Amino acid sequence: MSSLILSVSPEKVERPYYFYITKIKVYSLEELYYHCYHYWRESIDDFIMGKLEDWIKNELGLISISGQIVKIKDQYSSITDQYINFLKLIDYFYESELELLRKEIFKWENKAEWEKCKEKADYFMKQNKPEEALKWYKKAIVFDENEKIYNNMGVAFMRLGLYEDATYFFTKANEKKPNYIPILLNLVEVNMLRKNYEEAGRYLNQAAMIEDSKTIWYYYGELYNHKGMEEEAVESYKRAIDKGDDFKSYISLAKFYVRKKEYDKAKECLDKIPASSRNEVFWLEYAKLYEILEKKNLIFEYIKKSIEKNPKYIYAWIALARFYRKDKNFEKAYEAIYKAFRIDDENDEAKLELAKIQKEEGNKKEYKFSIKQLIKKWIHRYRRGSM
Structure with missing residues (x-):
């Protein structure tokens, strides 16, 4: 050597x-x-x-x-x-x-070709790059049409907001492997996003016949929440918590109470989340609560905690940019939003926040260009029947 x-x-x-x-x-x-x-x-x-x-x-x-x-x-x-x-x-x-x-x-x-392609696609999904992932999933499906690839393609399309395409691939996955809980729940989720609540309920009931779990009750909470059935939603979240859900249902309940302007109840739900489960999402939800309550120092403190938990959590950087924008500190706002773009340069929420910073700073030309690009993207999605 x-x-x-x-x-x-x-x-x-x-x-x-x-x-x-x-x-x-x-x-x-x-x-x-x-x-x-x-x-x-x-x-x-x-x-x-x-x-x-x-x-x-x-x-x-x-x-x-x-x-x-x-x-x-x-x-x-x-x-x-x-x-x-x-x-x-x-x-x-x-x-x-x-x-x-x-x-x-x-x-x-010595793996099959479809597995090699899927690995590359899965890597892009972890990097929150669903468009790149789809290129490799499409290559994988040429070698082998199986439920894993169909399901993951559905997830990628769902992240892109292309819900009709996502439904097609989840359905194909379900045909390949019926009564598989993760696929059924993906069908529940995408149908909720499409406001096809009856169809979502059908798949959820099918999953509930297979298992009675915290995940199933959490999804019932989400379905009832989407349908505006508040009492049923709260009861379902509580049943999920009784079955061991120490995070997702508490977060959803907190968001529910924020919408109802019952901020003490929202805070109570967040406080019940165990210390071991307090991740970047938890701290950002707390920051959003304090944003509504206009507790400036706590907003900043909790956004920073979210970033400390996960420096690649894009929504914390967007929240930080928003915090600085509202504080008229445009230099810091740009710094935060560009860090968000390093994580995902195609994120719509980040692009919208950039446009707001440009508008409030008085950069009308840049603001108009940013908004125009976003509208083009939204129109493209609408024409594909995904919004």
């Missing part, structure tokens, strides 16, 4: 290597290797297609390393052997680390 470890500083690299899936730029050989080891699933296509050795040769000028990668590909037939030997070119990893990775890659290499 070579002992060569070369650093190339950002100042010496005109064009960094850009990993499309992770959206990460690297400026040196070490950074490239770090990414290829820790994000191998997201790097391996770049390796297979020869993009890595091209960049190493043309941008870093490391012709020897690039040439060795080409030789490795010629020498070894399996992707696993190729990739591990590529990582061995520099003394960057312990043998024990590479052996563990070898086992992971070997399992991946």
Whole structure:
């Protein structure tokens, strides 16, 4: 194994290597290797297609390393052997680390093609990039039409607000695997979003015949809530809580009481959530309550707690931008909203908040452009019958 470890500083690299899936730029050989080891699933296509050795040769000028990668590909037939030997070119990893990775890659290499595509799609879903995920789910479905892919496609379309498409794929998943609770509940959710409450109730009743659980009663609470049946909604949430729901039903009850302007009851529901379950959503809901109550210091404190719990929780950054906008601190508002865009540059709520900041700051031209872009997107969705 070579002992060569070369650093190339950002100042010496005109064009960094850009990993499309992770959206990460690297400026040196070490950074490239770090990414290829820790994000191998997201790097391996770049390796297979020869993009890595091209960049190493043309941008870093490391012709020897690039040439060795080409030789490795010629020498070894399996992707696993190729990739591990590529990582061995520099003394960057312990043998024990590479052996563990070898086992992971070997399992991946021997998976069915649809599973490989699904893995990439699932990664994008975790990154809240449903449009990117759909590209890979569509590739996966060519290899194998199964309920997992259909269901996940439905979830992706639902996140995009394309509820008719989501319903189609959830229905296909249900046909492949009838009476499977997660799929039935997805059908409940999408039909509630489409205001098809009778259809939602039919699927929920079907799920309830299979199991009597906190999840089922939570969904009954949501269904009754959507239908405006307040007493039934509250009773269903309470039954979910009795069955062990220590978070979702309390959050929904808190939102319900906020709408009723019964703020003490809302606070009481939030306070009942155990400390172990107090995540970024919990702290943001508390911040929103204090926003209504105009308790400025507590709003800021609880938004910050939400961000501390999960720095990638986009809605906390949007709330922080809104907080600064209302405080007329536009510099901080822009800073917060751009951090939100780094998490998801297609988020409608973030785009709307940006437009509001632009309007209140007096940037009429930018405000009009932002609103125009949003309206175009909404019209496109409406024409697809999703709103």
